[in-house]
Amino acid sequence: MLPSFLLKALKWPVSLTVKSKLVPQDPLKELRIDPAKPIVYAFKTASASDVLAVRRACFALGLPDPTEPLRLNGQSLPRSLFLDKPVALLTRRRRHGNFRDDITRLLSVLRDNKDQDIQLLPVSLFWGRQPGHENPSLLGSMLSDYDSPSWLRKMVVVALYGRDNFIRFARPVSLRNLLDDRVTSDDGLAHKLARVARVHFSRQRLVMTGPRLPDRESMLAALLKTDPMRSAIEDEARTRKEAYAQAEKRAAQYLDEIAAKFSPGFVRMLDRLLTWIWNRIYNGIQVTNAEVVRQLAHDGHEIVYVPCHRSHMDYLLLSYVIYQQGMVPPHIAAGVNLNFFPAGPMFRRGGAFFIRRSFKGNKLYSTVFREYLYSLFQKGYSVKYFTEGGRSRTGRLLPPKTGMLAMTVQSLLRSSERPITLVPVYIGYEHVMEVGSYLKELRGNSKEKESGWQAFKSSIQALRQDFGQGYVNFGQPIPLGQYLSETVPNWRQSTDNPDAKPSWLTPLVNRLGDEVLTRINDAAALNGVTLTALSLLCAERRALSREVLESQLDLLLILAKEAPYSAQMTVPEQNGKALLAQTLNSDKFLVSQDGLGDLVSLDETQAIAMTYYRNNILHLYMLPSLVARMLLAAPRSQSQLAEQVQALYPLLKAELFMGLSEASLADHVQAVLTSLAHQGLVTEENGRWQACGVQRPGYRKLSLLAGVAEESLQRYAIVLTLLRSPEPLGRAELENRAQAVAERLSALFGIQAPEFFDKKLIASLTSTLRDAQLVELGEQSELLPTDKALALDELVLTLLSNEVADTIRNVLCKDGLCS
Template sequence: MLPNFLLKALKWPISLSVKSKLVPQDPIKELQLDPAKPIVYAFKTASASDLLAVRRLCFQLGLPDPTEPLRLNGEILPRSLFLDRPVALLTRSRKSGNFRTDLAKLLDALNTDEHQEIQLLPISLFWGRQPGHENPSLLGSMLSDYDSPSWLRKALIIARYGRDNFVRFARPVSLRTLLADRPNASLDELGHKLARVARVHFSRQRLVMTGPRLPDRETMLAALLKTEPMKRAIEDEAKGRKEAYGQAEKRAAQYLDEIAAKFSPGFVRILDRLLTWIWNRIYNGIQVTNAEVVRQLAHDGHEIVYVPCHRSHMDYLLLSYVIYQQGMVPPHIAAGVNLNFFPAGPMFRRGGAFFIRRSFKGNKLYSTVFREYLYSLFEKGYAVEYFTEGGRSRTGRLLPPKTGMLAMTVQSMLRKAERPITLVPVYIGYEHVMEVGSYLKELRGNSKEKESGWQAFKSSIQALRQDFGQGFVNFGQPIPLTQYLGEQVPDWRQASESPDAKPSWLTPLVNKLGDEVLTRINDAAALNGTTLTALALLSAEHRALTREVLEAQLDLLLALAKAAPYSAQMTVPELDGKALLAQTLKGDKFLVSQDGLGELVSLDEHRAIAMTYYRNNILHLYVLPALVAKLLLGQSFSSQQLKDKVRALYPLLKAELFMGLDEAQLDAYLDQILAGLAAQELISGDEAGWQAMDARRPGHRKLWLLAGVISESLQRYAIVLTLLRSPEPLGRAELESRAQAVAERLSALYGINAPEFFDKKLIATLIATLREADLVELGEQSELLPNQAAAELDELVLGMLDAEVADTIRNLLCKEGCAQ
């Protein structure tokens, strides 16, 4: 224990000069810490400033004072253990702390009382989160707290970084379990082992929090030009262009300079303060879920690759900010070269962005340069972030994956097969996306606005005047690449013996991996008031509901999400429908009017189009409950009949919405949906037969509104399936064009305000899925020929549509006589 006089002397200076941020914010809950059981703290270095900074946090959490001894069964035992003492000022020698001797006392106390438990809580402190440099300057060396700094260096560090102190609590270690696992070991052996584990732990925590030491950028880029793959690519470029090697090398250097980041921890600290101010101004909070899983992966030595969905330019900033706040070093981010404009480009580079051209097909030198740079990031231990969709979604749905970066990631792993690279899918959601207005203009045919400094400045000023509601960052289920490749390609390690070769299985594997990433992003979706209200209103006729009916529908949607959760990673608001709607209406996205009977909540045509974006964020979570509701509104079915009909349509929904339920999961999920609907008194029956409640019952309208969620998808399916049955077979391009034309007509006739309803990409995906499901074959002239199963599926879909809509589709498509 440190001397009491020193702690008392430093108490007030530390309280005035130090501002600490705790990671995680709720360690008792997230780390499963039990305050009722004795707690002992473990530190890397004996430091009065560290101890006092932690003491203040412990008081806030209701945890024991780390400066006071532990009193257990009449014994006075150490409360805080230290691996090392500070480096001596003059000799720079370092001595071991009290860790092993004091741990032996604690273990001995447990031996005398077999019912007692002690939790050992490791705590790491980081002042300024400086990673240090590979070749540090004298000042940088003085301000680095590596290797247990002397009291003088620590004083300088606190003076410089006292307001940037991060405190990381780790998962506690049960000393009782340690004794039980090694019953024959001596106390000294146990102490030696735990000290060794603790030293590795603190070293890894530092790497997670600060990242690896920073190289000199110019030196690193020059070294990359000397790698064997780069030299071969430069030689090939010189031969292909018939120029000197030096000219090709200069071009490669220019590519590298265009691509490479210029990461600055100091700039990140400034950006952290700025973004904290901005987020507090425009958001009502940012909810983060499952970050501890990612922290543990990073601590275990995994190279983390963040693969988020892409909704907004805010994504870059928000995800890096959240990762930094969660006690991890921000990733290097692959950004489109269109964002490399002044002043944003240099700022992004310092925040970790590296720039990539939209397409470099045919430019082998650029491809090699980019691949080598990406590999160097993995090799040095930097986390990386890129958007698998390529660009921002204009419709709120996930876009089909672009697999180039995934392929490079897999190839990087093949070059060093034992390297544990793990993909972390991330769902990013907003109650307000600032670009939605421009997205809608683009969907109407307007050209995309070119990014510029003035545009970015103007958008930023406008954003500060708005209320963006809440933001959501949910980390999904990770994908360890070694494990994934082992499942998909058992002999994949053979390819690592020749890393320059492109194995034949790479393309199909990354295509499947891309779908898996997007599926896991959707699994981690966050429900919120805007998305749920949009879902309910867009399912209503004329897009209007009374406030009471809307509140009841929100209650139903929330209850279904809890009774029949689509995935374990999704998050659901804790509020009820009434409170959630009251909160949502403050955002001014919905029209609220009053008549003689009460309040109405509605959407005009312009707002309805915008709200489809938010509805589409969570459409996949409710499409199967909606399908069950749609089927039961038509007639009664047994559980097995329902499941058979859902299975017939599920491949189409799965491909369109990136859903990942396998057959067993689908059956279990459908059972939960039926139970959930029955609990809400919307349906009745049992496995032998389910039916909707009588139309006169209040629950009937809720079921009807729920069924409306899937109407647009079913109509699009009916258009394509009915067109396929035309007497004159259609080729793929012609089918896409005609289906789009019919969808546009249907949209105009029935007021469908969803731009993606007649989106050619969705129609193309549907046609591809029909082929993959063996419902359609290619004829001799490349025409599409449906089989009997496709005709039966068409009749199933048409049977679920409103009679007027089904007749309209038949009439529009069968003017020349469809095959019946």
């Protein structure tokens, strides 16, 4: 134990100068620490300031005091174990602490008491989270808390970084379990535990601070001398018929344009600024599944974050959350359009590296960028890029851009020593500040160019708004090596030539891109704004009484819990009434009163904006909506329901990046039916399911639920009916005519969704037809419907209202396209 007089002397100075953040924020719950069992703490260094900082955190958590001995079976045992002592003032030589001797004492006590257990709880402290430099200066060494610093170095570090201290608790280790697994002496186990603890603390530091920082200029100069770069520069010089030095200068300019200039000091300053901003504009940021990512980083994985892209806020919010969760912020691939003053230099110091929209025709730039990305992986930096390529203007996920994924796979091919893992991330908001500009762009307005003035103006406006809640859900990771082994078993035999492009690479990254987006959607977060938007947009006049809306929200919440779309999705804990009361404070919905009570509604402008939030969660309720729609049309057996859902699923899966496997559809349909039956909305009689009667209260709720699938089914009906044209259509003609019919339908029935007749969405649908075996190619590449397509068209038309179905048929016949 540390001397008691030292702890008493430093108690008040530490309490006044040190402010700690816990990682994770609720260690008892997330790490399953049992306060009822004896606990012993394991520290890297015997530091009084470390122990006192942890002591304050333990008091707040209800954990035992690390400065007091553990009293067990009448014995006084050490409560805190230390691997090392601080280095002497004038030397760097490591001095071992009491860890091995004290752990041996604890194990001996447990051998004598077979029913007793002790939890060994590792605790790491990080002051300022300085990663250090590969070639540190004398001042840098003084300000670093690496290598068990001396009392003088620690005093300087605490004085400078006392308000920026992170305490990282790790999962406790049961000494009883370790002891029961061994039959040899305790000393051997103590020696092994000391080795494991040393590796653990080293990895924890790497997770928290990242690798030591290289000198930027030296790193870029070294990159220019790699074999792939030399070869690309030679090719450039040969192609342009210029000197090697001139081509090399151009490559150096590309590198300088691309490369980040990461600054831990700037990140700390940004952390404080963003904490103030988030507290001002958000009512909270909910983070889910971060411990899985921390464990991957601890296990030595190179992490590549692949989030969805809703807003420019994504850049800052995700990096902030990662930093707050005890991991080093990633290097971020940012569009070169953001490299404007003053944002560009700031982003660069925060870890951003810049990428051009297209590499086409510029082999040298492509090589430079690929080598820089590979160097980040080699040095152990985590990376973040948006696989959609740009921000979604509709709230739906965009088809993946696979260039960065391909370069990530190629990096793994060159060096597979350290595993690379993709971590999909769902980012959700109750308010997206760019929604207004997105709607203007969808109406045909040109995109406003980013500039310093625009960024400043947007920032000032943002500080005056209430953004509600923010959501960051880490999805199910994709270990890249494992994914390759399952998809391309012989991938390790591929050449390590960085310019090589195996024949399997393009189809693999196409599937991988879809898988990433699917797992992002699996981790979706439900919230009051998205659920209310979904409900009101299904109402005929976009208005519902408050009681009906509360009841509809209850239905959606219960469905999400009883028939969950995925295990990774998150659901609000409130009931419909409480959730609606919270949501209406956002001023996104109109609330009026009549003699019967409150009405909640959307005007035309609000309705268009709300489609963005609805589209965030559309995939979660698409299958329950189909089931409701089928039962409202006619009674069906469960097997018929499953079969018809399966027939439509390939189109829905491609459109919405849905992750349910076709094999699990029948089980999901059964879960939906069970949940609807519990709520009195459907009944089963003689093996056939049917909707409740029109006079029952549940009929309205079922009808509103059925409205979720309306627009998708209308698009499918348009395209499938067009395939019946007497004169077969080519793909381009099919898409143009489908868009025209969709525009007509939108005007006739007041469909507010801007993407309803979006050409890209229709093009995505037509590209799925062949994969789903709904069309065959004719001699002139025209699309010919299969029997499966004709049957699906009949099914879809029966699921639409008679008015809509007749309108589709009539519009097509009027244009001479019906058979």
